[in-house]
Amino acid sequence: MSPGRDRARASGQLRPPSLGLLLAEARSLFEFNASLLLSPVLMRAPRGDGHPVLTLPGFLASDLSMAPMRRYLGELGYDAHAWRMGRNLGGLTRMREALHTRLAEIHAASGRKVSLVGWSLGGVYARDLALQAPDMVRNVITLGSPFANDVRATNATALYERMSGDRAEDFAEARAAIAGDLPVPATSIFSRADGVVNWRTCQLRPSDRAENIEVYLASHIGLGVNPAALWAVADRLAQPEGEFWPFGRAGPFAIAYAPPERAVLA
Template identity: 75%
Template sequence: MAPGPGGSPGSGSPGARRLRPPGLGLLLAEARGILEFNASLLLSPLLLRAPRGDGHAVLALPGFLASDLSMVPMRRYLREIGHDAYAWKMGRNIGGVSRMRSALRDRLAEIYGATGRKVSIVGWSLGGVYARDLALQAPEMVRYVVTLGSPFANDVRATNATRLYEALSGDAVEDYSELRTAIAGDLPVPTTSIYSRTDGIVNWQTCRLRPSDRAENIAVHLASHVGLGVNAAALWAVADRLAQPEGEFRQFDRSGPFAIAYAPPEHAQS
């Protein structure tokens, strides 16, 4: 999934240039994630004014090496604004996209069966890769997909966690090329990719999808990778996206209370 000619999002030309993982400076700056969390706590009265949900289920998937504990702030926030948030209940995420497929689909089917409604999925980092794969496997059960700093497109080796992922999961990133290409492509459900150009773990270019009439990128200025799931501007964007009526999609309106935190929108492609 290296970028094709011109480095277009989601392209996978095997002969294209390689991307680099974020540099040491950005990696060390990931410590600011705690500041992003504290800022969200201070801004909670404002965050609670976000568009409210209609009570549908939202499955929150943690990133690599993280557990459901990392998604507690996200789930709590989503419940506060009217969503029915669910944990993944699979312990620590040690990776393995192909290995986790069956268990993740079973968890999705369990929630879908219990609620009787399509389920939105919010995935942080590797969790977002899982989320996109679930949408491909079971579009009849998925309402919306939001990814946060997820490396699913272009040269997915361009992260500072690739070697550890391969060691712990037993999966080589080059394996399952057909599956990786599908995950990088267009989804059958509406989707939003939220990312930051100052991500210290994942090269931001691996997080960009191909914009369309139901798919968009939202870049959050100065956010870290470890803080993206608790960043106030990112949380507001997640809330706004999930509040859309089922089957409808409109581009994200950046004129809200966190307008200064977002990069200008990309134009949808035909």
């Protein structure tokens, strides 16, 4: 083991996923193909009530990455929206005003609270939006989003800091708030096989309105198209406004979910 890894272990600092897990992210193509093959099964998920859903892409991704998610949610009966801000180049404080404006547009046009589904960095934005505008947000679902613990434990941290100008240590107060309890129901979907983000950074504190859902063997890049993750998103969005109950881990993809006692803070 390298001296750097020794120091990280001694200090309790989290490390980014291994090179092997990072290389294994190529399996995301198989996850996408699986969702296409299983589309008839996925359409058996609970139907939506027509409320608006805003999808937020991950770092370096654009609305194209969330297109399969929006298409699926639209077919289930939701009013799915893109973020319309081009490629996500990062910058929490820089993006905050534009995100609030986009959320306000959708809320005003629909007259209803908006659910937020954020993938990776998009999930960090979603949690921040819920803190800034809880009166416009119905619930928050994140997919492989590093918002808790040591948020630098990703394989994208250095590139994010170079491109956005943000450094994790410069926003300690904001990070603490984003990692804490939200004023709206929240679900964090993650995988221990994530090759980009250390899965421990994706765990929220479970409560009567917040939970973690672990999807076995899902990749980071594939979480937004993984059939078990898509089913979980649809199930969580189908809850009536103002209500929350634990994810049942049942249905056609039951075998893909870790038991709830495993998906807790560790």
